[in-house]
Amino acid sequence: MTGVSIVGAGLSAFGRQPGVSGREMAVQAIRSALVDAGLEWSDVQIAFGGSDGSGLADTLVAELGLTGIPFTNVKNGCATGGSALVSAVNAIRSGSAEIALAVGFDKHGRGAFAPLPEEWGLPxxxxxxxxxxxTQFFGIKIARYMREHGITAPTLAKVAEKAYANGTLNPNAWRxxxxxxxxxxxxxxxxxxxxxFMFCSPGEGGAAIIVASEAVATRLGGRPVSLLSAVTRxxxxxxxxxxxxxxxxxxxxxxxxxVAAAAAFDAAGVRPDEIDVLQLQDTESGAEIMHMAECGFCEHGEQEQLLEKGATLIDGSMPVNTDGGCIANGEPIGASGLRQVHEIVTQLRGEAGDRQVPGTPRLGFTHVYGAPGISACTVLAV
Amino acid sequence: MSTTEPAPRLHGSRCDSCGNVAFPVADGCQRCGQQVMQPIELSEHGTVWGFTVQRFAPKSPPYVPPADGFAPFAVGYVELAEGVKVEAVLDCADFAELEGQAPVRLTAAAPVPRFEVVA
Incomplete structure (x- = not known):
């Protein structure tokens, strides 16, 4: 238990936005989160954020207002949003602030990423x-996994089919x-x-989460969501x-x-089978399948039958990536981790509209995975 | 090309402290963090641990296609007797030959390791 609540969550549009910079998307996401929380920028006491390739988060104060708060830049690949969120949570827990911001954003060009070997320590x-x-890594990993655990090619297609179907129900999705x-x-x-069509594409978007101490969350009223744990590894x-x-x-x-998921569940005092709605990194179809088991939601190989039964659909027993995930929203590296948290907050508040999971979901989970071997997980509750 | 060139070998490191084998040559051990590593030559034979097929031409640069143009090729990991699995280009007549932990033999060490299916 962190004793920290999410009091505001905001997104920019996702997908191609000609003429709109990554920084502008970040500002939109922050302003949306502030409105959601019923706060002004001047109420935020500390901030953490970053992008992978679209600028420094601390420069956003030029647009938001020069309030003089500490603003730390984070650059942690796909865990950028998760690392920013953990830092914001720790600032609240340490008592150094009562209201903190985490923001992530990116605007990537078309086509695959073009990494340089020397930046990865390779000849x-x-x-x-x-x-x-x-993409070779993902192909090698899932091909071996399918052979070992009896996952079939039609199951891979089912994951992507669900992502696009959920995207049709999400007005903010790219696909x-x-x-x-x-x-x-x-x-x-x-x-x-x-x-x-099984892969996500590098995309565009911004996401922001505002966290506060429980005392402040109570004072604000609103619809706070408890952050039971936030972990990066x-x-x-x-x-x-x-x-x-x-x-x-x-x-x-x-x-x-x-390792990251187990630590997040342990810190939250919650088991995977108690989670009502979840987000798993779906860089491609196979990743979502493998992450179901890696994060503790099923045994390895059990996914074949679970997907046959529709378990991961919005009305299934373990709804996964109800907003369409990375496949339907694209992958702006800095933003995706906080986009996931935004979706779980929306679901736990019962405000997800056409894609709302039935019943009254009480517990949610988010998971990102990225190069060069990082993961960030959260457990959320209402 | 001279026919008298020595057979290609892959060079790695073995940790003095825990015995872990690294590829390529390393000055620190990923498993135990110790910094005394001995240079070793790795096995020339192994088995295919996992693979995929690169179906589209990678971006150039950095990719340098062969003189006769791009053709889909297999890439994967070869498990060696030392326990380490080495990323490599995998040569075969038919990609199906790589299934089922196929035995392979080292044919080049640079620019990246290259193995071929043993008939």
């Missing part, structure tokens, strides 16, 4: 030979056109067994990651997601 030969392609599993499965193969020995020239250690690779 230039890896680029010349055609191995600096992020809002449904796509059939057949169309997804028969599209061009990118890296076997993954087709082009870097990889331990023996994991399998993007751009790894080798996997060290004998036996099966370990997973940083497993």
């Amino acid at each position: 230039v030969g890896y680029g010349e030979a055609g191995l600096m392609v992020t 809002r056109t449904p796509m059939s599993a057949d169309e997804i499965a028969s599209a061009d193969m990118v890296n076997d067994p993954l087709t082009r 870097t990889r331990g020995f023996g994991t399998f990651e993007v751009f790894a020239p080798a996997i060290q250690g004998a036996g099966a690779p370990t997973s940083v997601s497993t």
Whole structure:
């Protein structure tokens, strides 16, 4: 238990926004979160945030107002939003602030990311030979996983079909056109067994979360959501990651997601089977399937039957990525982790409209995974 | 190309303290953090641990396609007797040959490790 509440959550639009900078999306997200919380920018006492390639978060004060607060830049790949949120939570817990902001944003160009081998500590030969392609990692990992655990290709297509279907119910999603599993499965193969419609695309967007002490949350009224835990981890020995020239250690690779999720559940005092609505990193279809088991929501291999039963649909027993996830919203690296938290906050408040999970969801979970082996998880409650 | 070139070998490191094997050559151990590593030559034979097929031409630069143009190629990890799994380009006549922990043999160490299926 952190004793910290989320009092405001905001997003910019996601998807292509010609003429709008990543910084402008961040400002939109922050202003939206402030309105949601019933606060002014001058009420925020400390801030943390960042983007992967769209500018420094602390420069946003030029637009927001020069209130003089401490504003720390975060650059942690896909965990940028998660790391910013953990820092904001710790600022509240330490007593150094009562109201804190976490923000993440990015605006990526079209096409795959184009990483340089030297920035990853690899010889230039890896680029010349055609191995600096992020999608290869996902293909290799899920292809082996399918062989080991009996997951079939139609199940991969089902994950993407759900993402596009949920996107049609989310007015803020980038991809809002449904796509059939057949169309997804028969599209061009990118890296076997993954087709082009199974991958998320680098995208655009901003997301902001405002946290406060419980005393302030009570004083504000509103619709606070308790942040039971927020955890980030870097990889331990023996994991399998993007751009790894080798996997060290004998036996099966370990997973940083497993470690981060277990720590988040432990800190929250909650079990995975108690979670009513969840967000799992869906860089591609296979990632969502593997993360279901890595984060403790099922056994390895059980996903095949769970998806057959529709368990991860909005009205299923464990709704996953109700807003369409990265596949329907795109992947602005800095923003995605906080976009996930925004969606769970929206679901727990019962404000998700056409994509609202039925009943009265009480507990939610978010998980991001990214290079070079990082994970950030949260457990939320109302 | 001379036919007398020595056979390619992959060079790695073994930790003096915990015995963990690293590739490429490392000056610190990822498992135990100790900094005394001995240079070793890695096995020339292994088995395919996992793979995918690169179906589209990677962005150039940095990718340098072969003289006769891009053709889909397999990339994956080869498990060696030392326990370490090494990323490599995998040569075969048919991608299906790589299924089922196929035995492979090292054919080049640079610019990246390259293995071929053992008939």
